[in-house]
Amino acid sequence: xxxxxxxxxxxxxxxxxxxxxxxxxxxxxxxxxxxxxxxxxxxxxxxxxxxxxxxxxxxxxxxxxxxxxxxxxxxxxxxxxxxxxxxxxxxxxxxxxxxxxxxxxxxxxxxxxxxxxxxxxxxxxxxxxxxxxxxxxxxxxxxxxxxxxxxxxxxxxxxxxxxxxxxxxxxxxxxxxxxxxxxxxxxxxxxxxxxxxxxxxxxxxxxxxxxxxxxxxxxxxxxxxxxxxxxxxxxxxxxxxxxxxxxxxxxxxxxxxxxxxxxxxxxxxxxxxxxxxxxxxxxxxxxxxxxxxxxxxxxxxxxxxxxxxxxxxxxxxxxxxxxxxxxxxxxxxxxxxxxxxxxxxxxxxxxxxxxxxxxxxxxxxxxxxxxxxxxxxxxxxxxxxxxxxxxxxxxxxxxxxxxxxxxxxxxxxxxxxxxxxxxxxxxxxxxxxxxxxxxxxxxxxxxxxxxxxxxxxxxxxxxxxxxxxxxxxxxxxxxxxxxxxxxxxxxxxxxxxxx
Numbered sequence: 001x002x003x004x005x006x007x008x009x010x011x012x013x014x015x016x017x018x019x020x021x022x023x024x025x026x027x028x029x030x031x032x033x034x035x036x037x038x039x040x041x042x043x044x045x046x047x048x049x050x051x052x053x054x055x056x057x058x059x060x061x062x063x064x065x066x067x068x069x070x071x072x073x074x075x076x077x078x079x080x081x082x083x084x085x086x087x088x089x090x091x092x093x094x095x096x097x098x099x100x101x102x103x104x105x106x107x108x109x110x111x112x113x114x115x116x117x118x119x120x121x122x123x124x125x126x127x128x129x130x131x132x133x134x135x136x137x138x139x140x141x142x143x144x145x146x147x148x149x150x151x152x153x154x155x156x157x158x159x160x161x162x163x164x165x166x167x168x169x170x171x172x173x174x175x176x177x178x179x180x181x182x183x184x185x186x187x188x189x190x191x192x193x194x195x196x197x198x199x200x201x202x203x204x205x206x207x208x209x210x211x212x213x214x215x216x217x218x219x220x221x222x223x224x225x226x227x228x229x230x231x232x233x234x235x236x237x238x239x240x241x242x243x244x245x246x247x248x249x250x251x252x253x254x255x256x257x258x259x260x261x262x263x264x265x266x267x268x269x270x271x272x273x274x275x276x277x278x279x280x281x282x283x284x285x286x287x288x289x290x291x292x293x294x295x296x297x298x299x300x301x302x303x304x305x306x307x308x309x310x311x312x313x314x315x316x317x318x319x320x321x322x323x324x325x326x327x328x329x330x331x332x333x334x335x336x337x338x339x340x341x342x343x344x345x346x347x348x349x350x351x352x353x354x355x356x357x358x359x360x361x362x363x364x365x366x367x368x369x370x371x372x373x374x375x376x377x378x379x380x381x382x383x384x385x386x387x388x389x390x391x392x393x394x395x396x397x398x399x400x401x402x403x404x405x406x407x408x409x410x411x412x413x414x415x416x417x418x419x420x421x422x423x424x425x426x427x428x429x430x431x432x433x434x435x436x437x438x439x440x441x442x443x444x445x446x447x448x449x450x451x452x453x454x455x456x457x458x459x460x461x462x463x464x465x466x467x468x469x470x471x472x473x474x475x476x477x478x479x480x481x482x483x484x485x486x487x488x489x490x491x492x493x494x495x496x497x498x499x
Contacts, residue, residue, distance in 0.1 A: 019106050021129035024257045028130055031253025032138040038246035039067045039145045043152075046239025048449065050294070050351070051155055052224060053231040054440030056449035059155045062163055066147040069167045074140040078171055082179035083139060086112040089187040092180045103133040107256070110185025123190050123382045128256040138253060143175055146202045152351035153210030156220040156228070157437060160444060162430045166420060170209065174416040178205050178409055192383035193405035194372060194398070196265070197254040199309030199364040200409045207358025208413040211349050216421035217430045219348035221437050228350075231449065233293055240297045244273060247304050251311035261379045265312035268319040269304065275323025276303025283331050298334070298356060302326040305360035309402075310368030312380055314388075318371035325367065330359045362406050369395075369402035 016022075040063070048060030070078075077094045084092040092111070097103065107128045114122040128135065147167050154163070178201045180186045182193060195201055219225060230236055252266040280299025284292045306326035307319060314322070334355040338344045344354075372388035372395075389395035421430060436443040 017106075019129055020131070021257075024128065025130035025134055027258035027262070028128070028134045028138055028253055028256065031249035032134070032141050034246045034249025035138075035141040035145060035253070036067075038243050038250065039141070039148045040064060042239050042242030042246060043145070043148050044239070045235055046243065047152065047155065047351075049232040049235035049239065050230045052228045052440075053449060054442075055156045055224075056231055057441040057447050058160070058444050059151075060449075061445065062151040062155065062158070062160070063148045065160075065164065066151055066167050067144040069164070070144040070147055070171055071140055073168045073171055074143055075136065078143065078176055079136050079139060080111075081172070081176035082143070083109060083135075083184040084111050086110075086114075086180075086185060090177050090181045091186070092176065092184055097132070097136045103136065104131050106130075107132050107135040109135070109183070109256075110189065112185055114185065114190055123185075126256060126382060135256075139179075142198060142202060142250075143171060143179070146175055146198075146206050147171060149202070149206035149353060149357060150210040150213065153214045153349045153353045154217055155350040156224055157348075157431055158217050159429050159432050161428045162217075162424050165424050165427065166213070169420045169424070170417065173420060174205065174209060174413055175201075177412055177416070181408065182405065188405050188408065190383075191401060192381075192386055192398070193401045194313065194368050194377075194381065194386065195309050195365065195405070196311050196313055196368070196380070197251045197308045199305065199361045199368070200405055203305045203308060203357040203361030204365070204406060204409050205413050207354050207356070207361060208410050209417040210353040211347060211358065212414050212417040213421055214349045215347045216418065216425070220350065224437075225348060230294065236297065237293065240300060244300055244304065247273070250304075251308060255312060255380055259379075261312040261376065264376065268311050268314060268316065269307050271316055271319040272307035272323040272326065273300050273303035275320050276300065276306065276327035279324055279327025280331050283328065287335070298352075299327045299331070301356050302330045302360040305357055306364035306367070309361070309364040310372055313368060313372040313376045315371070315373050315376075318367075318373075321371070322364065322367050325363060326360050329363055330355045333359050358410075365402045365406050366399070369399035372398065 044060045044063045047063050048056045051059045075097045077096065079097040080095040081087075081092045084095055087093040107130055109126045109128075110123075113125060116122050147170065150170070151163070181188045182195045182201050183189060193200075220228075247269050248266045251269045252262045254265065255261040277296050277299040280302070281291050281296050284290065284295045303323050303326045306322050307314075310318075310322075334352055338352075338355070368388065370388045370390050372386060372391075374385075374387040374391055374393075377386040378384075385394060387393055387395045387398060389399045424430060431437075432444065441448050
């Protein structure tokens, strides 16, 4: 038997350079795949099941298309706009991430080193022990899920052709700005604004962009806004479960290493999510007299979003406090403020992404500015002496930085998303024509989610009797989402007006 070992499997070779840590590389690729699973099939399933039956295919496809389109745009030009050499203080230089010379070298962030006037390095460079290919893949799935989240605000009426244009444009002119500014070596990164894993870059931006785009696209049909029951609550739970478990990669992969900070991030993520879910469910029982499954999913998501900006930087007790806040404040904005606000009622945010991601994302960023623990910050953050206001010293300044960072993300997304929608509107209508809105999936895609009746036949009213999504069910009390025909209110307006 030969003892020859192929070069790719030798401990030190061109395929296994001295700087490569196989454990870190394996965890980074697994983390990236977990995040990818949150979108495909996680949010594809969740969107396809939490909407009214006639929009199941269209909703799932919007998510699937966005993920695929982002991937190609990312490696072609968007990665380097987000993490490449600096073009402007908030934007990187466009370029492809396809060449092997770039992809097989050791990862490095930021690409451009920034110096003080005296020549000292302003912020230390991060050099993970794996290749750029792993970093490009990891950051790609984050960009992908951000566009998928935006889709949640636009389900049930956006012209699919307009959506196909929106995805690459928003990725290029909005996502890359936030990513570079906070993560890729931009001005907020060097100033020390904390966004551990995307509370601002992903969640705050998607919530604001989704709400803004929903304003320009216009509302669903009145009857869809008034009655939009989920077509499959159990599949909604399956999608939500993939989202929750996938968050181990979402937050656990952001130290760029399989280290103790990664372990803290994963544990805190689950603590906050569980706390938030329980608080939301408790509020549902107190005010609506019944625990709502959709409400539990809402609470789970707001907890996951809230912990994201500080997952590896806060102690376990702080994760519980953040869960208490994320299970109650977004609940209040959704169930109380939404019904009293003319603007929130006017804008048809289908899945209530503004509440579950923008409100929860800002809340997470602000509470990170309060609870970021100095020792944990030193394990992760490149900016020295970072700490939350709770720990005194420079902590008060950190809270201010968090608010300023949020203001930048909000302002940029309102303006950029509006311009993108107005430009697209010059080419194609943003909203579907009335005939498609009336029919749904069959008119838009020529496909239906539940198309078979009887012995493998398509539904035929003359054979199978009358059926309608709008059939009035037996009287049921409103649960978490009883929000009125204002169109958005819950994670999926899914429980809105089910009576």
